[in-house]
Amino acid sequence: MSHFIEFRNVSFRYREDQPWVLVNVSFTVQADEWLAIIGHNGSGKSTIAKLMNGLLLPQQGEIFVDGIAVNEESIWDIRKRVGMVFQNPDNQFVGTTVRDDVAFGMENHGLPRQLMLKRVQSSLAAVGMSDYQAHEPHRLSGGQKQRIAIASVLAVAPQLIILDEATAMLDPKGRLEIMETIRQVQETQDLSLITITHDLKEVIKADRVLVMNQGRTWLEGTPREVFAAKDALRDIGLDTPFVTKLAAELTAAGLTIQREPLNHQELLEELWTLHSKM
């Protein structure tokens, strides 16, 4: 089976006199998969993102995207396949209006104008921002700007979208907006998704979670498996969601929670069926 992305024993450091940021990292991402990468600051998770589309090149090991090795010659080809959304909503908005910004990536790849006009429409519709074509960036909220950033990436029709802490600078409302947009996009479009975050709440809907610690892959599994390792997560500086903490307290108080709950609904389910199981 072919993987869409494959990291083979990748190590990376920014400068020779500095410590390794990534040490011997190997993992794969399948087509159509949603992988969440979590880790605290400095765990190397953003570096992984930048390695995937050739913004950085590894010192050791190899990276394959869609079967192509990432190197100086292939980066332009790879950037067509891998789209990226960054943390700061303002600093990735290139165009003077929403329309111009969505077109920026397509202009770079030399798409014909007719196709661009069509794709601007469709990708803005996909993130629910069709009414904002002529808006300037300073008239949009942070969440709206991030949705435009997602639309700009979608317009190039990549096979993988990486969201590198795309919600970190937003207020709770904007964060919800973006998570909802991402979920919709992943459902309706045929693409793989990698979300990078330090917030465990954002990994619940992912297919698989990769936990990074000090430049190494520390744990890999489904969200449920990862949440079950809550004590270990706390030890490496990741804060577990309230529901997980509550479940842990309940277990300590003598209740048997069989399935690690991911949200309030599931915990509720566990609790009201508790008696019948005993």
Next chain:
Amino acid sequence: MSSSMIIGQYVPGNSVIHRLDPRTKIAIIFFFVLIVFFANSVMSYGLLTLFAAGSAISTKIPANYLIKGLLPVWFLIVFTFLLHLFVTKEGEVFFSFLSFEFYTGGLIQGLAISLRFFLLILVTSLLTLTTTPIEITDAIESMLGPLKKIRFPVHELALMMSISLRFIPTLMQETEKISKAQASRGVDFRTGPVKERIKAVVPLLVPLFVSAFKRAEELAMAMEARGYQGGEGRTKLRELHTGRLDIYAYFLFVLVIIGLFITRS
């Protein structure tokens, strides 16, 4: 709110002048600036004034807005007039007051030069009033296109201009935020001697520059991630279109030029 923030002095509208290709406007204005200096008779000045006034009226921008926009230069126009009136000593004396003698030559020259000045400023401000900065940028990129052959970085220049335009409001908001943050820490921007107030700007400028550099770095990274690799092989979404309206405009302008050379004395 910041939604009312207008960059430059563009007045939105849908007049004939608004709809002209920005390249047409720039070309006509460029040649207008040249031919203004050829006018030397009442008729030729009248013709040019008619053309400028006609253009100004067809923009449908309220006259008082136009006049207000020219306010800073009124002083210069009046000053030019007075200077010529006092200094030029040609023709006959038509008026004397105390020891001053005013000559007809001075009067005529003063009127001519200040009218010339007025026409230049009026016509050039029509460009910025009816054309968005980004349209002007596109027009400049297109008109400087031939310079690419001698390796003049036309695309880069245009990109720099459009990114600057994009970040003006962002940096203005940031300036406001920083000045509030510093004011809350006790920096006083408004009162005190000039020297102190200049010093107070330093804690405003330093963070602003630091953040601008950080922004630039992140923007460059984001642009690269989105496949930016220079102007080579790039297509454009925004398109300039020279239509029938532009041909009419050129035709009219050529008539004005011919008229000017007929009416010159």
